[in-house]
Amino acid sequence: MTGLINANETSATVQHPGKLFIGGRWVEPSTTARFDVVNPATEDVFLTVAEADAQDMSRAVDAARDAFDRGPWPRMTHAERAPYLKAIGAGIRERSAELGRIWTSEMGILAAVSTYASAGSGDVFDYYASLADSYQFVEEHQPSSGRGVGLIVREPVGVVAAIIPWNSPLGLIANKVAPALIAGCSVVVKASPEAPGAAYLFAEIVEACGLPAGVVNVVTAEREVSELLVRNPGIDKVTFTGSTAAGRRIASLCGDRIARCTLELGGKSAGVILDDYDLATAAQSIAQSARIMTGQVCASLTRIVVSRHRHDEFAEALGAAMSAIRVGNPFDADTEMGPLAMSRQLDKVEGLIAKGCEEGARLVTGGRRPAHLDRGFFIEPTVFGNVDNDSTIAREEIFGPVVSVIAADDENHAVDIANDTIYGLNASVFTNDIERAFAVSRQLRSGTVGHNGFQTDFGIAFGGFKQSGMGREGGLDGLQPYLEAKTVLLDAMPPSLA
Numbered sequence: 001m002t003g004l005i006n007a008n009e010t011s012a013t014v015q016h017p018g019k020l021f022i023g024g025r026w027v028e029p030s031t032t033a034r035f036d037v038v039n040p041a042t043e044d045v046f047l048t049v050a051e052a053d054a055q056d057m058s059r060a061v062d063a064a065r066d067a068f069d070r071g072p073w074p075r076m077t078h079a080e081r082a083p084y085l086k087a088i089g090a091g092i093r094e095r096s097a098e099l100g101r102i103w104t105s106e107m108g109i110l111a112a113v114s115t116y117a118s119a120g121s122g123d124v125f126d127y128y129a130s131l132a133d134s135y136q137f138v139e140e141h142q143p144s145s146g147r148g149v150g151l152i153v154r155e156p157v158g159v160v161a162a163i164i165p166w167n168s169p170l171g172l173i174a175n176k177v178a179p180a181l182i183a184g185c186s187v188v189v190k191a192s193p194e195a196p197g198a199a200y201l202f203a204e205i206v207e208a209c210g211l212p213a214g215v216v217n218v219v220t221a222e223r224e225v226s227e228l229l230v231r232n233p234g235i236d237k238v239t240f241t242g243s244t245a246a247g248r249r250i251a252s253l254c255g256d257r258i259a260r261c262t263l264e265l266g267g268k269s270a271g272v273i274l275d276d277y278d279l280a281t282a283a284q285s286i287a288q289s290a291r292i293m294t295g296q297v298c299a300s301l302t303r304i305v306v307s308r309h310r311h312d313e314f315a316e317a318l319g320a321a322m323s324a325i326r327v328g329n330p331f332d333a334d335t336e337m338g339p340l341a342m343s344r345q346l347d348k349v350e351g352l353i354a355k356g357c358e359e360g361a362r363l364v365t366g367g368r369r370p371a372h373l374d375r376g377f378f379i380e381p382t383v384f385g386n387v388d389n390d391s392t393i394a395r396e397e398i399f400g401p402v403v404s405v406i407a408a409d410d411e412n413h414a415v416d417i418a419n420d421t422i423y424g425l426n427a428s429v430f431t432n433d434i435e436r437a438f439a440v441s442r443q444l445r446s447g448t449v450g451h452n453g454f455q456t457d458f459g460i461a462f463g464g465f466k467q468s469g470m471g472r473e474g475g476l477d478g479l480q481p482y483l484e485a486k487t488v489l490l491d492a493m494p495p496s497l498a
Contacts, residue, residue, distance in 0.1 A: 013098045014200045017049045020056055020220075021203035023063035024213030030055040035193040035220060040108045040339040041329055041376040047105075049196045052219040057188075057229050060217040064159045064186040065234040067214030074156050074184040078132035084211055085181055089125030091205035092118065092170070099170055102197035104330050107166055108338035108377070109293050111331045117171070118198075124174035124474075127459070128182040131479065138497060148491045154483040156184030157260055158236030161229050163250075165242045166195035166341055167296045173202055175458055175473045176239045177216065183482035185237075189218045190229055194342055196220040227253070236260060237481065241298075244397070244422070244467050251470070262471030262481045264298070264463055266397040267425030270418035271301040272440060274411060274431040277452070279306075279314045282430045286403065287321035289454035291337040291381060295401035296345070298468075299426035299448065299456050303387075303394055305414045308407040315385035315405045319364035322381035322403070327370045339377040340400060346377040349400035353382055356393040361404070362386045389417050397423070415443045424465030428453060447472070 018034070019026040033051040038044070052060070068074055073081070092099065100115030109117075141150040162176040173189060180187050191199035203218040221229070223246075230238050230253045237260035240250050244266040254261040273282050286301055295302075306314045330338030340346045353367045366382030379400060387394050387404035394404050408414035418427060427446040429437045430453075441449035447464040448456050456462055458474030471481050 013102065014047060014049070014197055015204055017047060017200065020050055020052055020060070021200075021207070021216075021218040022056070022060045023217065024207070024211070024215075027059075029053070035196065037106060037194065037196065038342065039105050040341050043343075043375055043377070047102075047197055049200065049220055051193070052221040052225055054225055054228050056219055057221060057225050058232070060188045060219050061159070061229065061232045061234040063214035063217050064188050067186040067212060068156070068159050071186070071212050071214060073186060073212050073215045076184070078135075078137060078182060078184075081182055081184065082129040082132040084209055085125045085129035085178060087209040088178075088205055088211075089122035089129070091208060092122035092125070092174075092202075095201060095205065096122070099198055099201055102201065103170065103195075104338070106169075106195040106197055107293070107296065107341035108330050110335060110338055112333060121170045121174040124171075124458075125178045128178040128479065131182055131476075135476070135479065140493070143489055148489060149493045151488040151490070151497075153486045153488055155486055157482050157484050158185060159234055160185045160187045160482065161190065161232075161235045161238045162187055163190045163226060163229070163238065163240040163242065164192055164199065166192040167293060169195050170198040170202065171458075172241050173199060175478060179479040180239075180482045181215070183479065185482050186215045187217065188229060188235070189216065190226055191218065191220040193220055193222060230254065233257065237262075239481065240264070247467075247469065260481065262463075262473070263469040264471075264473060265425075265467060265469040266423060267298045267300070267464065267468050268303060268395065268397055268421045268423045269299055269301050269426035269428075269446070270303045270305055270421075270444070271428045271430060271454075272414045272418050272444070273304065273306045273310075273314065274429065274433075274436060274440070275307050275310070276432050277430040279310060280317050283314065283317035283321045285430075285453040286318060287325065287381070290322065290401050290403050291325050292454075294337055294340050294379075296341060296399050298397070298399075299454070301426070301428055301454050302398065302402065303389075303404050303406055303418070303421075305406050305408050305417050307414070308409060311385065311405060311407040315362075315364050315383065318403065318405065319383045319385075322383050322401070323365040325381045327378055327380065328373065337381065337401065340379060341377070343377055345399065346379060349379055349398055349402065352393055352396065352398050353402060356384050356387070356391065356402075356404075359391045359393070360386070360388070361391060361393060364405075366401075389420055395421065411440070415440060419443075419445045422467040425463075425468035426450070426454075426456060428455065
C-alpha cells in the first residue's frame with residue numbers, strides 16, 4: 001500500500017504527545033502509561049499519547065472549575081469572548097491539512113474528504129462567535145404582577161465535560177466546545193484513546209489563541225477514568241457522543257446528582273422508498289452514502305424499506321452498486337472506501353454479518369475481507385436482502401458498511417417498520433412527490449428526515465428521538481444546553497440594558 005502517512009510525520013505534527021493540556025499548560029501525566037494509536041490501513045502504531053489517570057482527571061476538572069468560578073471567562077461579555085472563537089476557527093482552518101492527515105490515519109476516512117471536512121469545523125466556531133451579536137442572551141418580559149420589569153437572563157451552565165468518540169473527533173469537539181465557549185462555560189475535553197490526535201492539535205490551537213488558563217483542558221482516558229469525570233461534582237454538564245449503552249450509563253450517573261447532560265447516541269436509520277421512485281437511482285444514492293467513513297456514521301441509512309413486489313429488484317440494484325465501490329488505501333485518490341477504524345470494530349462487523357446469515361437473511365454481496373487487501377481492518381461493502389425487522393442485523397447498530405433491505409406490504413407498513421426500533425436518529429423518504437415526502441417525514445419518529453438520500457445538518461440541529469439521545473447539537477438548538485435560564489424581576493430596567 002502506498003502513500004500512507006508514517007509515524008514520524010504524525011509525531012512531528014503533534015507537538016506534545018506525552019503530555020496533557022491542563023490549566024493552560026502542557027503538563028506531565030501522573031503515570032508513564034501510554035496509548036498506542038494504530039493506523040487501521042497498515043496496523044502499525046503511528047502515534048503514542050499520554051494516558052490520564054484519576055489524579056490527572058481530577059486536576060483537569062479542578063482547573064476548569066477554577067477558570068469558571070474565579071477566572072475572567074464567564075465574566076466577559078459575549079462580544080469579548082467572540083474574538084477567541086474566531087481565532088480558534090482560523091487556527092483550525094490553517095492546520096486543516098494536518099488535522100485531515102491525522103483523521104485519516106486514526107480511523108480510515110478518505111484523505112480526499114478529511115482535509116476540507118476538518119476545515120469546516122473552523123466555521124462552527126465562527127458561527128457561534130456570530131451569536132454574540134445576534135442571540136438574545138437577555139430577554140425582556142412583562143411580569144404577571146404588572147409591576148416593574150422581568151428579564152430572562154441566559155447564563156452559562158458551568159463546567160462542561162465533553163466526551164468525544166473516535167469516528168469524527170474534530171467535528172464533534174467543535175459542535176460541543178464552540179457553543180460552550182460563547183455561553184461562557186469552561187470545558188474538559190475527554191478524547192478517545194483510539195483517536196486523540198485532533199484533540200491534541202485543538203489544544204495547541206487553543207494555547208496559541210491565548211484563551212484564559214483552564215477554560216479548555218484536554219485529556220485522553222479509558223472508560224473507567226472517564227466515568228470519574230462524569231461522577232465528579234465539579235462537572236455541571238456532560239455532553240457525550242457515542243454508543244447508546246454508554247449513554248445509558250452516563251445518563252444514570254448524571255441523574256444521581258441531577259447534572260445536566262446531552263447525549264448523541266446510536267442509530268438504525270431507515271430509508272423508506274415509495275413506489276413512485278426509481279430503484280436504480282435510490283440504489284446509487286444509498287451505496288454512495290453507505291461508504292462514508294466506512295459506514296461508521298451513527299446516522300447512516302442502514303435499513304432500507306421497500307415494497308415487497310419491488311424488494312428483489314432493489315436488493316440486486318443495491319448489491320451491484322455496493323460491490324462496485326473501490327476499497328483500499330484511504331490516501332489513494334482512486335479509493336472510494338477505506339478500512340474500519342480498529343480490530344475490534346472489524347470483529348464486531350464480521351460477527352454481525354455472520355449473525356445475519358445464521359438468522360436467514362440473504363447475503364446479496366460482500367461480507368468478507370477484500371481479496372486484494374491482506375493487511376488492515378478492511379471489509380467489503382455488504383448488502384442483505386429478505387431481512388426480518390426483528391432480526392439482529394435489523395435491531396443492532398453495526399457501525400460498518402452493511403445495509404439491510406426489508407420488504408413492506410404498503411406505505412403504512414413501511415412507516416411502521418421504520419419506526420419499529422429503539423432508535424430515532426435519522427431517516428429518509430425517497431419519492432418524487434414533495435407533499436408525500438413531507439407527509440411521511442412527519443410520521444417518522446426521527447430527529448432528522450431527509451428527502452431522496454442521506455442528509456443531516458448540524459447547521460440547523462442534529463439529535464435523536466427515543467434511545468438515539470437527548471438534546472440537539474448544532475445551530476441555535478445546540479447553544480441551549482450550555483445555558484441556564486434565570487428570571488430576574490426588577491423595579492425598572494437597568495440603564496445598561498435600556
